[in-house]
Amino acid sequence: MKAMVLYGPKDIRYEEVDKPVCGDNDVLLQIKAIGLCGSDIRTITYGHYKVKYPQIIGHEITGQVAETGKNVKKFKAGDRLYVSPVVPCHECKACRLGYEELCENLTVIGTEIQGDYAEYMLLEEKVLKNGVVLSIPDELEYEQAVITEPLSSVYACQENCSITLGDTVAIIGMGPIGCLHTALAKIRGAKAVIAIEQSEERLNKSKEFGADYLINSSKEDPVAKVREITGGWGAEKVISACPSTDAQNQAISMACKKGTVIFFGGVPKGKLTNIDTNIIHYNTLTLIGHYGYSNLQARKAFSLITSGRLDAKKFVTHVLPLKEIEKAVELTRSGEAIKVVLKP
Incomplete structure (x- = not known):
């Protein structure tokens, strides 16, 4: 064969x-x-x-x-x-x-x-x-x-972090995983999905899967834009769905008080994410790793x-x-x- x-x-x-x-x-x-x-x-x-x-x-x-x-x-x-x-x-x-x-x-x-x-x-x-x-x-x-x-991994992630009715969900990375996250979040009742991506082509395609807001992170500050879209509050759920330590760092700053941040995409071996843990501490964030x-x-x-x-x-x-x-x-x-x- x-x-x-x-x-x-x-x-x-x-x-x-x-x-x-x-x-x-x-x-x-x-x-x-x-x-x-x-x-x-x-x-x-x-x-x-x-x-x-x-x-x-x-x-x-x-x-x-x-x-x-x-x-x-x-x-x-x-x-x-x-x-x-x-x-x-x-x-x-x-x-x-x-x-x-x-x-x-x-x-x-x-x-x-x-x-x-x-x-x-x-x-x-x-x-x-x-x-x-x-x-x-x-x-x-x-x-x-x-x-x-x-979809199985995306489903497991959203079930485990309880994306639900009324949530604003920010998703960093609009590859196949990010697009699946977008579609499933809407099925689960998310009020709004904010798609964040550096590729204009992928970003535009994300609209087909239900993205309500598009942020090109190569052209504007995604954290500031998420805050602007949410009236300064932030997103209830933030999913980092790309292999980037920068994305993981940004995800922490996009979440609202009592929000949940999910590290879905793994990063290259040996790469460390520099996180201001005071943001997690004072905003009482939940940080979740997801696999499988x-x-x-x-x-x-x-x-x-x-x-x-x-x-x-x-x-x-x-x-x-x-x-x-x-x-x-x-x-x-x-x-x-x-x-x-x-x-x-």
């Missing part, structure tokens, strides 16, 4: 590899659509400490069952599936406390085991037993179902898409062959694309 294989930072090759062999307890999945994630781009560019090279990466997964092992009863050839890449053990202390995303033995497809940058991938018994594998309705395209993975999602939150995100409450189709701006991944990366980095979906 053809696959995109990562041999190390900035060394990814489209080549022929062995097709996985389906065991008695496994499912062989023919990949139909792959979401290009910002974390994939970082892994391609800088590597990842958990990846053992060579590795087939990719973790936003949809496909059709090509073959099932003799002991598999739940799925059959032809089934259309969405596969969550996050596979908790359900046995460690974190899992027992309900923090599956913080599982001490977490397996992530595309990191520790083969991902979906290929024509086929194997869903091993552990994935089928402990992960989330969901049937895609016939009326939903694979390209739309792919959005479930990033539970199995239940993944299922809820999927239902938002299958029910039509969230229009996943709007987020997919480009569909390209897998072998054109370099073009896909450039489209994403330039801000021209919101979400690129790849097809083997």
Whole structure:
């Protein structure tokens, strides 16, 4: 089969590899659509400490069952599936406390085991037993179902920080994650969403997802502008959804008294954010770090898409062959694309 294989930072090759062999307890999945994630781009560019090279990466997964092992009863050839890449053990202390995303033995497809940058991938018994594998309705395209993975993390974030009716939400970064945050905040009842972004193209696109106010942070002070929009009060919820220490610092200053600040986007390793903790102290802010999602939150995100409450189709701006991944990366980095979906 053809696959995109990562041999190390900035060394990814489209080549022929062995097709996985389906065991008695496994499912062989023919990949139909792959979401290009910002974390994939970082892994391609800088590597990842958990990846053992060579590795087939990719973790936003949809496909059709090509073959099932003799002991598999739940799925059959032809089934259309969405596969969550996050596979908790359900046995460690974190899992027992309900923090599956913080599982001490977490397996992530595309990191520790083969991902979906290929024509086929194997869903091993552990994935089928402990992960989330969901049937895609016939009326939903694979390209739309792919959005479930990033939406799962966005959903978990907003559920955990309780974005609700009447909130003003400021979101820094209007990549695919920021746009999903915008759409979901409106679904949850946010009074207003303030979109903050340096790319004029991405900023303008954010209006399609429900942004009420646009701030180009390369042209004006985003903190001052948020204060102006809110009559000096600030935003009830502020989400830093980009890999920037400056954004994290600004987020603290945008929040209202008793507000909540969420650090959603990770920053480059070794980078430290210089925060005036007196702002947190005297305004009694809540500061939350966010990573991942539970199995239940993944299922809820999927239902938002299958029910039509969230229009996943709007987020997919480009569909390209897998072998054109370099073009896909450039489209994403330039801000021209919101979400690129790849097809083997």
